[in-house]
Amino acid sequence: MDALKQELKESLVEQLNLEDITPAEIGDDDMLFGDGLGLDSIDALELIVMLDKTYGIKLTDPKQGRAIFESINTMSAYIAEHRTK
Amino acid sequence: MSKVYVSYNNIISSLGFDSVSVAKEVIQGKSGLKQIADASIMPEPFMSSLIDDEVLSAAFNNTSEKKYTKLEQMFIASLQDTFSQSNIALTDRVGLIISTTKGNIDALDDANDFPKECAYLDVLAKNVTNYFGFKTEPIVLSNACVSGVLAVAVAKRYIKSNMFDQVFIVAGDLVTEFILSGFNSFQALSSEICKPYDKNRIGINIGEVAVSALVTKNEANLSDDAVEILGEASCNDANHISGPSRTGEGLYRSIKSALNQANLTSEDIDYISAHGTATMYNDEMEAIALNRLGLEHTPVNSLKGYFGHTLGASGLLETIIGMQALKQNKLIKTLGFAEMGVTQPINIIEETTEKPLNTFLKTASGFGGCNTAVIFKKVK
Amino acid sequence: MENQFKISSYCHVKQNKISLNGKVLFSVKPEESTFLKQAYKALNVNYSKFFKMDKLSQLAFLAADVLFQYENISEENQENIALVMGNKASSLDTDRKHQDSIQDKTSYYPSPAVFVYTLPNIMLGEISIKYKLYSENSFFVFENFKTNYFYNYAQSLIVDNKADKILCGWVNVDDEDYEAFLYLVTPNGDLQHTEQQINTLYNELWTL
Structure with missing residues (x-):
């Protein structure tokens, strides 16, 4: 699980072009959207593509994303349970 | 300051190839949208209004050797109608504005027969300009989804600033894999006919048309819907x-x-x-x-x-x-x-x-x- | 038409150099590939959304930022500055990236963060967001810089009281090639807002 969390932090920084943040600075419980990391609606859509491309998880309802992408903890838990690759 | 008008016009669409016929269908409540299954554009069936290639080539009736892309054919067919209704000579006082978000973007696809150069909007504009023999440099306006109505404003402004007396505006975009895949990645597409302002709305349908109009300050020669x-x-x-x-x-x-x-x-x-x-x-x-x-x-x-x-x-x-x-x-x-x-x-x-x-x-x-x-x- | 407006400042970006009013502000060796990123740091832009932008928006944003910093234009004032820009290649640089992501049907993952930049007017949006410009936006495509179209359009916005100032210019990115030339049209300034003057300034791009 820790390896998955680390992997997620790295891909977040790289794929969402978070130039002024390092993976180490993202806490497992940090809010990714809103006041936390400050991600926006395009980032949320980008994360949906990442789930599909890297983990083989298809989200059909964008509203589902809100709970899943709350933090690294929620994301990793969802991926661990639903991944197909 | 003289007044500026929108006058003669045309619509090329799945509901017809002139404004009066298209408006008649719309007033009767007919939709041009239907379900399309074409895996070369989108993996799943989608809702759209497409212009039939054969009907378009028949309407365009190309007599020259030069080959035109589908969008160019749509632009030319639409302008031809507006142009002949307007009955004005092309001088250095007559401008052309082309509104499009993506132009011949399908030319970027490896499977497309046209050279990738066609994806440049100025190349598209030149093909349309040369077909009619406009004496002025074409203006391409690419301002996302406001382009079509912004063209009316821009034409008026160029007339008011005394660059032109009359401006033809033509606007169009194709339904392409490029566009559908993008809007789909935004989760913005509806697989059913769209429901504007409705409680159960789920998204948009993308359709294709080419439309054109004459913007003019000449009060003497106006269309009856001006x-x-x-x-x-x-x-x-x-x-x-x-x-x-x-x-x-x-x-x-x-x-x-x-x-x-x-x-x-x-x-x-x-x-x-x-x-x-x-x-x-x-x-x-x-x-x-x-x-x-x-x-x-x-x-x-x-x-x-x-x-x-x-x-x-x-x-x-x-x-x-x-x-x-x-x-x-x-x-x-x-x-x-x-x-x-x-x-x-x-x-x-x-x-x-x-x-x-x-x-x-x-x-x-x-x-x-x-x-x-x-x-x-x-x-x- | 009475022409009382002036050009108060201008900026060129080409060949890994940025200049303001004809003087080079920042440059790196022509072979360096991270020029825009280095310029961002050197010029204290301090706007993390910059790194989410495509190259075309980054280029327009940097050039605008250089002029606005120099002119003391800040978001607090929410000035009525119209944006009138154009180029040749539209957003083709990013269009090609989006096309690449859908070309192979066995690896079909179009990215929303790429797709949103497949419109050339997004750069106007990026500048508007940073500087809180709720003003007129128009984006044109021409074969090359057409001075008369830019000049007359700016004049019409002035005459119709649509804007107090107008940021005009040319921002083009096509594969490895890029160039930007922006100038600010204002009621006060040292240079006349005339077609001849705009031409002279535009041509400095090629001697940068």
Whole structure:
């Protein structure tokens, strides 16, 4: 699980072009959207593509994303349970 | 200062190849949208209004050796009709504006027969210009989904600044894999016919048309559906590059500025032809902006249920249908709307009805936070 | 038409150099590939959304930022500055990226963060967001810089009281090639807002 969390932090920084943040600075419980990391609606859509491309998880309802992408903890838990690759 | 008008015009669409026929279908409540299964454009079946290639080539009737792309054929076929109705000579006082978001973007696809060079918008513009023999350099306007109606404003401004006496504007975009895959990645597409402002709306349909019109200051030769351009403005939301402003700021400012220029108040507007894409956020944003302006009682429609969202053409397409509505004194219903689905009250036209009409407001909004509002008044 | 407006400042970006009013502000060796990123740091832009933008928006944003910093234009004032820009290649640089992501049907993952930049007017949106410009936006495509179209359009916005100032210019990115030339049209300034003057300034791009 820790390896998955680390992997997620790295891909977040790289794929969402978070130039002024390092993976180490993202806490497992940090809010990714809103006041936390400050991600926006395009980032949320980008994360949906990442789930599909890297983990083989298809989200059909964008509203589902809100709970899943709350933090690294929620994301990793969802991926661990639903991944197909 | 002399007045500027939108005059002779044409619509090339799945509902017909001239404005009068297309408006007739729309007034009868017919939609050009249907389910398309074409895996070369989209893996799953999708809802769209497409122009039939064979009908188009027959209408275009190319007599030259040169091969034209589908979009070029659409532009030329549309302009040909507007051009012959207008009956004016092409001098250095006649301009051409081409509105498109993506032009021949299908030329980037390895499977496309045309060279990739065709994807440059100036190359597309040159092909259209040379076909007709325009004496002036073409202007391509690419301002996302407001391009079509912004062309009306830009044409007026070039006429007012005395660069031209008359400007032909032509607008169009294709339904391509490029566009559908992008909107799909935004989770913005609806697999059913779109439902503007409706409680159960789930997204947009993308459609294709080419439309054209003559913008002129010559009062002596106007079409019977001609309208005067009273005011126009295009203001940015300054908020987000893809999400509409939650306060409708840019649209609010655009309409306000257009009203000021027209020297009118909200009460003077007989009806509004809105953008109404049927996405959650767009429709809600429009309802908020209209309320801030005291336009909540003014009859409003979205025409997306007839054509889908025709991108860079939509604003001009809907302006032309608006001109026909004014001429025929008809409020055209919002096809697809059943139950109020925006939080602020607006007066959606639910049935096509007769009503004396003199003025209308056309609005559009798009990616990049852009918004445009133009106010028109009937001439005859 | 009475022409009382002036050009108060201008900026060129080409060949890994940025200049303001004809003087080079920042440059790196022509072979360096991270020029825009280095310029961002050197010029204290301090706007993390910059790194989410495509190259075309980054280029327009940097050039605008150089002029606005120099002119003391800040978001607090929410000035009525119209944006009138154009180029040749539209957003083709990013269009090609989006096309690449859908070309192979066995690896079909179009990215929304790429797709949103497949419109050339997004750069106007990016500048508007940073500087809170709720103002007129128009984006044109021409074969090359057409001075008369930019000049006359700016004049019409002035005459119709649509804007107090106008940021005009040319921002083009096509594969490895890029160039930007922006100038600010204002009521006060040292240079006349004339077609001849705009031409002279534009041509400095090629001697940068």
